[in-house]
Amino acid sequence: MDCPECKLEFDETSHLPRILTACGHTICDSCLKSRYKKKNIICPQCSITTIAQSLNILPSNLALLQLKQKKVVQDVCTKHGKPIEAFCCNDKALVCVICLLEDGHKSHELTTIPKAAKKYRDILSNYKQLSSSNLDYINRENKDLQEKQASLLMSYNKLLKDFLIIFEVIKKIVSEKELQIKEKLKKTLDDEIDAINAKSSQLANFSVSIETFKTEVLSSEKENDLDIILNFSKREELARSVTTKMQPSLKTDPFGQFSIESEVTALIKQIQNKFFQKVETKSTPTIKKKVLPAATPANKKITAKPSGKTISKPGSALDWNNISVISRAHSDEDTLSMKSFDFNSLYKLHGTKIYAISGFSDKALSTVEVYDSNADNWAIVNDCLNPRTQFAAINYINDIMTIGGKQGGKRISTIEKLNIATNTWSMCPFALPTPKSGFAALSLSNDIYIIGGNDGSVLNTFEMYNLDEWISLPNLSSKRDELAAVVGPDLNIYAIGGYGGDSLVLESGEMYNIEIDAWEKIPNMSYPRRALSVITLPDGIYAIGGYNGSSYLREMEKYEYRMKKWVNLTPMKTGRCTLSCVASADCQYIYAIGGFNGVALGNVERYSVVENKWEDVAPLKCPRFMHCSVAYND
Known part of the structure; x- marks a missing residue:
């Protein structure tokens, strides 16, 4: 009844036996305290780690304490006070001579004390083997749970890494699109303002020409006939220029070419194309397609004939192996989440x-x-x-x-x-x-x-x-x-x-x-x-x-x-x-x-x-x- 670590006998004080829940082994309280680090205890017998918030939550091995207590072995019959002579297999009881003669055990199956004890030892040994098998199962389950936890953490970290990469790329695409639209809007505004200034300048020049013509007309009223005739060609040319009908400004919205809906749609498609670019894969067809002959009647029996040829992978709409540009920078294992990432959810498809x-x-x-x-x-x-x-x-x-x-x-x-x-x-x-x-x-x-x-x-x-x-x-x-x-x-x-x-x-x-x-x-x-x-x-x-x-x-x-x-x-x-x-x-x-x-x-x-x-x-x-x-x- 000793601790396997310190070799001291278990007791109910400083060497209280406690059970490590991950593996089922029992260690005394004193040894556990020396091994308890960061809420983890490594078993000295099997090296399996038990996680515990404190030592007090680990269960005490009461069975060991009870076995340790000394029991008085009674070798006489408690009923008749006579020495125990045999074991009754029917009633599973220790019997003396009087029990055999007077208490109905005579016709029962009897055996010696050593044989009965051996039988019970064998039964307990079988139970021990079964419990060991369960313990092995518990150890395997705990190992599987630990591996599952490690796998979950690995998957979480990979997914998180993938999505962080995705959103960084999306941010870059959005920023570039924002700059592009700003530049396009500014250029449209500048072009329209330049056009307005040019039109204003044209109108100002036209006004000056009209005033000049009016001055010439006033001057002609004071001239003699000969001067009017001599100056008419110049004045007629000026008159034609100021009486030409001017083209009105086009009343169109220069920003009509911009549509929030179309720009958002283009942005989403740009994001989708970024992550799902189609890569042309070369595949050599291994089943040669023949020219389609005259239609085979539906009632004509056709026998499937064997072919030693294989099917080539189709380049179909199911080709999800055409993964993103980002994915190519990682190993296949790192890009599991990228292959199944569905950007269709970012925009509405046809029903x-x-x-x-x-x-x-x-x-x-x-x-x-x-x-x-x-x-x-x-x-x-x-x-x-x-x-x-x-x-x-x-x-x-x-x-x-x-x-x-x-x-x-x-x-x-x-x-x-x-x-x-x-x-x-x-x-x-x-x-x-x-x-x-x-x-x-x-x-x-x-x-x-x-x-x-x-x-x-x-x-x-x-x-x-x-x-x-x-x-x-x-x-x-x-x-x-x-x-x-x-x-x-x-x-x-x-x-x-x-x-x-x-x-x-x-x-x-x-x-x-x-x-x-x-x-x-x-x-x-x-x-x-x-x-x-x-x-x-x-x-x-x-x-x-x-x-x-x-x-x-x-x-x-x-x-x-x-x-x-x-x-x-x-x-x-x-x-x-x-x-x-x-x-x-x-x-x-x-x-x-x-x-x-x-x-x-x-x-x-x-x-x-x-x-x-x-x-x-x-x-x-x-x-x-x-x-x-x-x-x-x-």
Whole structure:
């Protein structure tokens, strides 16, 4: 019962045993005082630091004090006064001879005192091992907490540094703009004053000429006929000059060229361009595009043929890797916050329009609704040609395409397109290689990618249509039906969650690495999800809703692709699967639309990325699930 530091026996005065809460070791009060520095104590046994405002708040190890107290070991039966002879395993009691004969212990399981003591020692030893495991867990947790605190401080300092740099640059831009406008205003004023002075001088000279002419006229009245004739040419020239009609001054506002609104808009765009300059990147296409032949009939079966070629990274609107001038002065690690900094929030973009297409309610739907984010309302537009469920929809050039899925319970391969300009639907001249449903579709650089799905069995296929033919790309590592897929902020393709067959709901995800032409596993989500929706924003990939095999999920989590981990965010108000989600044009909001949680849902929720909270917006005109939604920005 000695202190491991000073080797003196614990007592209730100067050597009171106290527990270090960070590691669980016990040190006497006297040794703690010598080690207590700046509210920190380093354990002499394991070197883990315990933080304490004072020594008195550390708990006393009362158990040690109680064990230290001497106890009288009774070796005789307290009931009969006879020597203890055995231990009753049934009643867990020490017994004497009389206890055995008279108190009913004769038929019980008995053992010797040493064997009973050994058994209890073994039990205590097992408990000791379990407590040691818990202590190891506590130590690991404390280490993780300390590392998390250090990581938070590092992230805080990096963000603070980034934003200080940002605002210094903004101040410089604003100052330069201020000086530019002041100089322009002053030049305009000086030019106008010079013009006024020139006009005044012209008027003064004209007045002098008129007075001279009047004098000449008076003189002519006294002259004889011959002098009048001789002086007439000079006087006529003077007369013409003073009777010429003068041009009035233009009554225009010289400062009309200045507009506060236009100058502010130009300033904001200048700031945005400063931080988001587009850098032309050279990429060598590895899939050669062929000249588009005659249209392929939609009913003609096309077989996806393999290709040993990879996809080149597209230079698309998703190219958030084109970072700012400031960012280039730092390492990649230092500029995490800069890559996700969104200057769109500094000025108003056009409102987002969301098309909610087809799906199922109490029956298969052909209806299409359009949401106007500025007015917060839905409007019915032209129906699609065929009702579909479990299909995919994409933005493709200037159209919206609906691809495959089910019609009347049967899988189909046909593709329809909506011309946004004319609001008319038509059939596409090409189709999927095979009828399928539950797949994910993407559009990149005018190519169409189809991932996973179900054609009667769960698929792990990955196919591309390149305006000419379907090409097979490397298969997914897992079969996935009812999955979700996106192009990530790093411009790689992500396939997330889904149904793997045999009642298996997947929590896994994988990334198609364009550079090496292969799928790589990413960390698992916090929840298994099928019939979920995913959204890409500059700061990560958001997985929303779905079904985990027993319940409809409200939960949302974000994949921090730089840190390679999932982070849980505020859940939706309503759990749902087979929903659709889209992001606003300014990347500030995510809309969760419709879905199913036992009934078809019409409610729409909007998530604020900045505030990390959900709110209700205008509901759909028609509840629907197994539908698709596509955002279209003018």
